Amino acid sequence: MNKEHIKVYSDGNTGVIELHRPKAANALNRRMVDEIVEQMEAFDRDKTIRVIVVKGNSKAFAAGADIEEMMEDSPLSLEFTNPFAVWDKMMLIKKPMIAAVNGFALGGGFELALHCDLIVAAEDAKFGFPEVNLGVMPGAGGTQLLTKAMGRAKALEWIWLGQPMDAQEAKHYGVINRVVAPELVEEEALRLAEQLSEQAPVSLRLIKEAVHEAVNTPLQDGLTLERKNFYLAFASQDQKEGMKAFTEKRRPSFKGV
Ligand code: HXC
Numbered sequence: 001m002n003k004e005h006i007k008v009y010s011d012g013n014t015g016v017i018e019l020h021r022p023k024a025a026n027a028l029n030r031r032m033v034d035e036i037v038e039q040m041e042a043f044d045r046d047k048t049i050r051v052i053v054v055k056g057n058s059k060a061f062a063a064g065a066d067i068e069e070m071m072e073d074s075p076l077s078l079e080f081t082n083p084f085a086v087w088d089k090m091m092l093i094k095k096p097m098i099a100a101v102n103g104f105a106l107g108g109g110f111e112l113a114l115h116c117d118l119i120v121a122a123e124d125a126k127f128g129f130p131e132v133n134l135g136v137m138p139g140a141g142g143t144q145l146l147t148k149a150m151g152r153a154k155a156l157e158w159i160w161l162g163q164p165m166d167a168q169e170a171k172h173y174g175v176i177n178r179v180v181a182p183e184l185v186e187e188e189a190l191r192l193a194e195q196l197s198e199q200a201p202v203s204l205r206l207i208k209e210a211v212h213e214a215v216n217t218p219l220q221d222g223l224t225l226e227r228k229n230f231y232l233a234f235a236s237q238d239q240k241e242g243m244k245a246f247t248e249k250r251r252p253s254f255k256g257v
Pocket of ligand 1: 023024025027028063064065066067068104106107108109130131134137138139140
């Protein structure tokens with residue numbers, strides 16, 4: 001697919017997806033979401049890429065789903081278009097994903113950030129679910145992901161009121177990871193990505209699966225999966241290398257196999 005609404009590049013072992021619909025505050029139309037997910041999947045398969053960063057521009061990460069595209073939808077048009085199937089695929093990306101957020105992350109834009117594993121944001125970034133103001137509600141996982149991140153009471157207040165929350169508050173509630181000056185967001189996200197790129201890739205993906213499992217299943221199921229993944233890590237050469245390097249008091253060199 002020709003990329004109409006995103007730009008794609010790499011920085012060392014980091015694959016970067018830049019949302020690029022500047023005239024519409026990076027509002028996510030369906031083609032754009034298809035392009036984003038297609039690129040995430042391509043990076044996920046690409047052996048030279050270890051971490052994926054998703055970013056917007058200085059004004060907006062993404063201002064939500066494209067309201068103009070959505071406004072004539074009906075329950076049946078949504079049923080037949082099935083616009084959320086592609087979001088399910090985003091959940092299956094195995095590599096670490098970092099959202100680098102400047103400006104607005106609203107509605108579907110916030111949901112896109114919440115589908116990433118870590119969020120780095122500018123001091124003046126704004127996160128929110130304004131759907132209530134449009135007479136709808138979050139639809140791409142927002143109610144579930146936000147509630148799991150911050151708890152029921154605060155999530156309800158936030159989504160019900162539809163007011164944006166600033167980055168410090170979002171960090172205080174554990175929804176985002178790091179807050180930096182606006183001009184340092186991309187640099188900080190890439191630095192974090194580079195740090196992760198030095199970790200054993202097999203470990204990273206197994207840990208991601210296990211931590212997601214902790215959020216999504218009863219504890220005992222999560223513990224069983226964690227144990228299975230712990231055993232599986234021992235199938236990798238990186239486990240051998242990592243432990244050997246420790247005993248030899250040197251830095252490990254991980255290959256991702
Ligand atoms: C379509 C959008 C848009 C959106 C902004 N634009 N957000 N177009 N869908 N979600 C367009 C504007 O119409 C305008 O186009 C241009 O982008 C710039 O926006 P302005 O409003 O002029 O800029 P500003 O005054 O700086 O305000 C920025 C903003 C505001 C705070 C982000 O645009 C806003 O409130 N947007 C809507 C946010 C929202 O409600 N998101 C939730 C959508 S529902 P023109 O042509 O006039 O220049 C949703 C459901 C998710 O996300 C379901 C699952 C995917």
